[in-house]
Amino acid sequence: MDNYLYSTDHEWVLQQDGRAKVGISEFAQSELGDISFVELPEVGRQVNRGEAVCSIDSLKSTSEIYAPVSGTILEVNNTLADEQACATINSDPLGQGWLFVIQMNDPKEIEELLTRSEYERYLESG
Numbered sequence: 001m002d003n004y005l006y007s008t009d010h011e012w013v014l015q016q017d018g019r020a021k022v023g024i025s026e027f028a029q030s031e032l033g034d035i036s037f038v039e040l041p042e043v044g045r046q047v048n049r050g051e052a053v054c055s056i057d058s059l060k061s062t063s064e065i066y067a068p069v070s071g072t073i074l075e076v077n078n079t080l081a082d083e084q085a086c087a088t089i090n091s092d093p094l095g096q097g098w099l100f101v102i103q104m105n106d107p108k109e110i111e112e113l114l115t116r117s118e119y120e121r122y123l124e125s126g
Helices: 026-032 088-091 107-112 117-122
Strands: 011-016 018-023 034-041 052-058 062-066 070-076 102-105
Touching: 011 107, 026 062, 034 088, 034 102
Parallel strands: none
Antiparallel strands: 011 018, 018 102, 034 052, 052 062, 070 102
């Protein structure tokens, strides 16, 4: 869990070899509740940090998911396209419930993200 970095928009990032695997935090998942649909981004799409990339529908609401870093969408978690498989985000948001992978344009952007303890303090500050 210590390798995870977080955005203030409640996305997590696992960085490896200039790539960023992205999903939603446990906090975001608990706020959303039961997830019913995920609209994934298109592979090959260029995204800028802070840009809405995809959306998640739950029984409570629809939430935009933002790019925590700039780059190109390399891969999406196609298993989430199935309505029943969306529940994977509820049961494993930091693992099999990942959303997409970005090839980062500027790996230094990762330095703007929060460590787990910084993210927890951010949540506590309301």
